[in-house]
Amino acid sequence: MLREVTAIRYVEPLRSGGSVPAVVEADDLGTYVVKFTGSAQGRKALVAEVIVGELARALGLRFPELVLVHFDPAVAAEEPHQEVRDLHDASAGVNLGMDYLPGARDFTPEIARLFPVDPLEAGRIVWLDALTVNVDRTVHSSNLMVWPTFGTAPPRLWLIDHGAALVFHHRWDTTNPGRKYDFRHHALGQYGPDVRAADAELAPKVTEELLRGILAEVPDAWLTDDPAFATPEEARAAYVDHLLARARLSAEWLPTDFPDRAELAAEEAARAERSQRGRPDWLKRVPDLHGRPAAEQDWSVHLG
Ligand SMILES: Nc1ncnc2c1ncn2[C@@H]1O[C@H](COP(=O)(O)OP(=O)(O)O)[C@@H](O)[C@H]1O
Numbered sequence: 334m335l336r337e338v339t340a341i342r343y344v345e346p347l348r349s350g351g352s353v354p355a356v357v358e359a360d361d362l363g364t365y366v367v368k369f370t371g372s373a374q375g376r377k378a379l380v381a382e383v384i385v386g387e388l389a390r391a392l393g394l395r396f397p398e399l400v401l402v403h404f405d406p407a408v409a410a411e412e413p414h415q416e417v418r419d420l421h422d423a424s425a426g427v428n429l430g431m432d433y434l435p436g437a438r439d440f441t442p443e444i445a446r447l448f449p450v451d452p453l454e455a456g457r458i459v460w461l462d463a464l465t466v467n468v469d470r471t472v473h474s475s476n477l478m479v480w481p482t483f484g485t486a487p488p489r490l491w492l493i494d495h496g497a498a499l500v501f502h503h504r505w506d507t508t509n510p511g512r513k514y515d516f517r518h519h520a521l522g523q524y525g526p527d528v529r530a531a532d533a534e535l536a537p538k539v540t541e542e543l544l545r546g547i548l549a550e551v552p553d554a555w556l557t558d559d560p561a562f563a564t565p566e567e568a569r570a571a572y573v574d575h576l577l578a579r580a581r582l583s584a585e586w587l588p589t590d591f592p593d594r595a596e597l598a599a600e601e602a603a604r605a606e607r608s609q610r611g612r613p614d615w616l617k618r619v620p621d622l623h624g625r626p627a628a629e630q631d632w633s634v635h636l637g
Pocket residue numbers: 347349350351352353354366397431432433434435437439476478493494496
């Protein structure tokens with residue numbers, strides 16, 4: 334099972350993430366990013382975090398340790414925002430924690446210019462995302478961290494945030510394990526991901542035994558929301574069967590033919606043009622950043 338710790342100090346909320354996770358210190362002296370059972374994304378997001386994260390680790394990808402965090406909302410009593418306090422109150426008890434990577438940076442196209450992305454590693458990550466139908470590792474929201482960043486050791490890619498993976502678990506009645514994966518805007522599509530090599534290497538590693546072991550890590554209490562299953566064991570079996578079938582059908586969903594930079598730029602320009610069209614003249618002068626920050630921090634200083 335995942336290790337269990339208790340939150341003893343609230344450090345801060347991570348407002349850049351849609352689910353407002355919290356950074357806490359725990360009684361084992363570790364620092365963790367806590368994803369809450371009471372968040373709008375629901376407990377299925379935590380189920381996806383455990384399954385996909387542990388699968389990533391088993392397949393040799395870098396993924397911070399996961400723990401179960403006992404969280405008493407009184408620990409975060411100084412949180413000033415009512416909506417964040419409501420989230421904490423709705424999450425008293427066991428939540429999911431991920432080891433906090435101090436000083437890590439989000440992977441962005443700007444950072445990628447300073448950081449060599451290995452096509453084999455990129456291929457493995459895309460392959461995992463396609464297997465687990467992760468719709469949240471895009472050029473706009475990479476959910477990849479670069480760590481360490483201070484030149485003492487080479488920077489490496491770390492996977493985080495798999496709450497939006499396993500899309501099929503929201504509609505078990507219409508699931509098709511061979512379904513294609515929309516990879517056009519994948520965060521690593523531009524770095525020559527070798528998905529065929531990844532498929533040859535990783536597909537045979539996804540065994541029933543591996544999947545059963547991973548599903549055993551998911552707490553029973555997070556597997557009781559779906560009326561399709563009478564017991565947590567039934568739910569676990571459905572995840573194992575689906576992922577196993579999907580791994581065997583990789584030829585049907587293997588992403589190839591990533592759009593090149595020019596194609597993506599043209600798509601982006603067309604999108605910007607569409608959103609400009611209905612704007613009044615004065616608003617046309619405001620840059621349309623599609624939610625991206627206006628400027629990237631210059632972090633070349635951190636790369637020795
Ligand atoms: N383990 C971690 N170490 C350091 N920073 C993290 C870690 N996990 C998340 N973060 C930071 O918090 C942000 C939000 O976390 P994320 O897991 O993506 O939550 P959300 O589900 O809300 O998108 C990330 O983009 C990243 O900047």
